[in-house]
Amino acid sequence: MIEQNVIVRNRAGLHTRPAAALVKLAAKFKSEIYLIRDGFAINAKSIIGVMTLAAEQGCELVLKIDGNDEETAVKELTELFESGFGEI
Amino acid sequence: MFGEKTSKIFPMTLLADKKTDKTESNEIVLKGIPSSPGMANGRAFVIMPELIIIPNILISVDNVPAEISRLETGLFMMIGEIQSALDKVKGDSQNISAILETNLLILNDEFFLDSIKERIKKGYTAESAVVQEYDEQIKFFKNSKDGILQERSFELEHLKDKLLATIRKKITNHEIPENSIIVAQSITPTDVVHFKELKVIGIITEAGGIASHSSMLARSFGIPAVIGVRDAHNLIQNNFDLIIDGYAGLITISPSDDFINSFKEKKSKEEDRKRELGELIKLNSETEDGIQIKLSANIDSPDDVKEAVLVGCEGIGLVRTENLVMSLKRFPDEEEQYKWYKEIADRAYPNPVVLRAFDIGSDKYLEGLPHIEQNPALGFRGIRFLLHREDIFANQLRAFLRASANKNLKIMLPMISSLNEIEHSKILLEKCKKELSDKNVPYDMKIPLGIMIETPSAALLADKFADAVDFFSIGTNDLTQYTLAVDRTNEFVTELYDTFHPSVLKLIKNVVDSAKWKKIPVSICGELAGHAAATGFLVGIGIDELSVPPGMLLELKKRIRELNYKRAKKKAREIINSNSSAELMKLLEII
Numbered sequence: 087m088i089e090q091n092v093i094v095r096n097r098a099g100l101h102t103r104p105a106a107a108l109v110k111l112a113a114k115f116k117s118e119i120y121l122i123r124d125g126f127a128i129n130a131k132s133i134i135g136v137m138t139l140a141a142e143q144g145c146e147l148v149l150k151i152d153g154n155d156e157e158t159a160v161k162e163l164t165e166l167f168e169s170g171f172g173e174i
Numbered sequence: 175m176f177g178e179k180t181s182k183i184f185p186m187t188l189l190a191d192k193k194t195d196k197t198e199s200n201e202i203v204l205k206g207i208p209s210s211p212g213m214a215n216g217r218a219f220v221i222m223p224e225l226i227i228i229p230n231i232l233i234s235v236d237n238v239p240a241e242i243s244r245l246e247t248g249l250f251m252m253i254g255e256i257q258s259a260l261d262k263v264k265g266d267s268q269n270i271s272a273i274l275e276t277n278l279l280i281l282n283d284e285f286f287l288d289s290i291k292e293r294i295k296k297g298y299t300a301e302s303a304v305v306q307e308y309d310e311q312i313k314f315f316k317n318s319k320d321g322i323l324q325e326r327s328f329e330l331e332h333l334k335d336k337l338l339a340t341i342r343k344k345i346t347n348h349e350i351p352e353n354s355i356i357v358a359q360s361i362t363p364t365d366v367v368h369f370k371e372l373k374v375i376g377i378i379t380e381a382g383g384i385a386s387h388s389s390m391l392a393r394s395f396g397i398p399a400v401i402g403v404r405d406a407h408n409l410i411q412n413n414f415d416l417i418i419d420g421y422a423g424l425i426t427i428s429p430s431d432d433f434i435n436s437f438k439e440k441k442s443k444e445e446d447r448k449r450e451l452g453e454l455i456k457l458n459s460e461t462e463d464g465i466q467i468k469l470s471a472n473i474d475s476p477d478d479v480k481e482a483v484l485v486g487c488e489g490i491g492l493v494r495t496e497n498l499v500m501s502l503k504r505f506p507d508e509e510e511q512y513k514w515y516k517e518i519a520d521r522a523y524p525n526p527v528v529l530r531a532f533d534i535g536s537d538k539y540l541e542g543l544p545h546i547e548q549n550p551a552l553g554f555r556g557i558r559f560l561l562h563r564e565d566i567f568a569n570q571l572r573a574f575l576r577a578s579a580n581k582n583l584k585i586m587l588p589m590i591s592s593l594n595e596i597e598h599s600k601i602l603l604e605k606c607k608k609e610l611s612d613k614n615v616p617y618d619m620k621i622p623l624g625i626m627i628e629t630p631s632a633a634l635l636a637d638k639f640a641d642a643v644d645f646f647s648i649g650t651n652d653l654t655q656y657t658l659a660v661d662r663t664n665e666f667v668t669e670l671y672d673t674f675h676p677s678v679l680k681l682i683k684n685v686v687d688s689a690k691w692k693k694i695p696v697s698i699c700g701e702l703a704g705h706a707a708a709t710g711f712l713v714g715i716g717i718d719e720l721s722v723p724p725g726m727l728l729e730l731k732k733r734i735r736e737l738n739y740k741r742a743k744k745k746a747r748e749i750i751n752s753n754s755s756a757e758l759m760k761l762l763e764i765i
Binding site: 097098099101102103105106109110129131132133134135137138140142143144 | 272275276279280283284285286311314315318319320322323326387581619620
């Protein structure tokens with residue numbers, strides 16, 4: 087199991103389009119993937135869950151990944167966060 | 175209020191009989207939120223909302239599989255419908271597909287689906303389970319402080335209604351005639367795609383949500399839309415003659431002949447203008463070698479947004495809010511200001527809008543201002559006045575913040591010359607934010623704060639100021655008059671007023687360099703931005719954005735498209751290094 091801190095970098099925050107990009111990427115992996123904000127955990131493969139986080143710019147989240155492909159998953163998901171979902 | 179007026183509405187057939195009758199009493203105007211620009215005249219097609227009453231009847235365990243299967247069939251059909259809409263828009267922009275794909279992701283969300291199924295297993299019907307689970311999410315979104323998330327609650331609501339209708343197999347395949355104006359309580363993005371297919375010319379909804387996906391789709395398809403029209407589907411009946419004005423957010427029911435004529439005139443003018451401006455509107459604002467220069471508009475009132483949208487601006491680079499003060503001849507209260515700013519924000523959405531705080535001085539005759547100053551330009555104006563009258567400033571900042579919930583506003587401070595002016599303003603802004611947060615009023619917590627660079631002091635200290643703010647906008651008119659010590663209103667020295675003076679250009683260059691170094695955007699909103707001879711120089715020194723009156727925007731775009739950035743950059747360096755004004759003028763003309 088891996089835990090990794092990530093920061094929402096794009097100005098509009100984790101709104102619909104970045105949320106969709108995140109869910110689509112998470113769905114590619116077999117591992118269980120959770121996003122945690124202030125102790126509140128949601129499944130990163132659920133768009134409703136990700137939207138519920140209402141993560142704004144600058145917000146810090148914890149990625150918690152558990153499974154066989156966790157290494158690749160944490161790498162690609164962190165990159166997605168770092169790139170600001172391509173909309174900085 | 176509208177209830178009384180309802181009786182005045184007559185269908186067009188009645189109005190037609192009265193053609194000779196000049197009494198123009200049937201015309202009724204409804205106001206909503208302008209959500210997609212454009213105007214249209216046509217017949218109403220009213221989509222009545224289906225009243226679905228879902229009793230929480232418990233079912234027996236035997237019925238659970240059947241209910242789950244009803245839910246899945248409904249979902250399957252709805253997913254199919256969205257998928258077919260998605261296929262239809264394949265050729266259009268990626269934005270449109272992304273919107274529909276998000277709806278698909280929500281319907282396909284297996285965790286969400288599992289929660290609905292859990293409720294069925296507890297003994298509820300498919301409909302009840304959908305209502306319970308969706309409503310719980312909707313409530314959560316609605317209670318959020320995040321404006322965008324609140325808007326998403328409407329979208330979930332629309333999806334829920336559609337899903338319920340589909341489960342009940344009440345698929346609404348309306349026979350919508352061409353050139354109809356749709357009147358509905360709410361619509362989904364998929365509906366908008368179908369409306370486009372059916373050649374709908376306007377959309378009116380009761381539900382709000384300027385940032386909703388349906389609104390965004392209407393804008394990309396160029397279908398005029400007005401949203402948030404209270405009780406529209408009761409006030410408007412099928413076949414009513416309507417004029418929809420998607421710029422101002424107005425709907426005229428049974429317009430008088432005079433009104434129709436003036437509409438036709440406006441509409442044909444708009445079409446002429448579009449034809450005249452032609453392809454330029456759709457083309458990108460970029461140099462021959464692909465450097466993007468953002469083009470924005472300077473405006474004075476909500477009505478000006480229309481012209482700005484028409485010429486395809488990418489944002490409003492300057493709203494001179496003091497115009498509101500001048501038109502009222504007094505300082506407006508917070509509520510008046512909020513409405514004014516919100517209207518501008520909504521009309522420009524999703525494009526960004528820069529609101530400049532009141533730039534007011536003793537050259538304007540107003541209560542609370544000194545009546546006579548020896549030299550108003552060097553006197554008690556702009557940020558100096560605002561920081562002295564914190565009550566007025568705080569009112570304005572709160573109004574700015576309240577209008578910012580959709581995250582397309584930026585705040586700009588006028589006449590900055592010292593860092594402490596920025597710091598004091600920021601303290602006040604934080605105080606206003608806290609007041610709103612305490613009252614749970616939604617606003618953009620990260621609203622960008624920028625400054626006008628219009629004093630030589632600010633231009634020289636730009637590298638320091640860049641650490642304190644999010645963007646710069648250079649006001650070349652004041653910068654020129656302060657740099658050259660020339661009062662531009664004094665006829666004895668106007669000849670000395672020269673925006674192309676080497677000292678002014680050098681200061682501008684310093685500001686742009688500082689902004690680039692500190693990685694903040696820099697724009698020009700003064701007259702120089704629109705000056706034909708300056709375009710090459712400004713692009714050459716690396717300006718990000720030019721903000722001009724809407725009428726000048728397309729000519730400017732044309733000039734930018736003819737420029738070569740690499741050549742302009744080289745030329746700009748020569749201009750900065752030129753020895754004499756004469757040499758400089760010669761260089762400028764060549765660019």
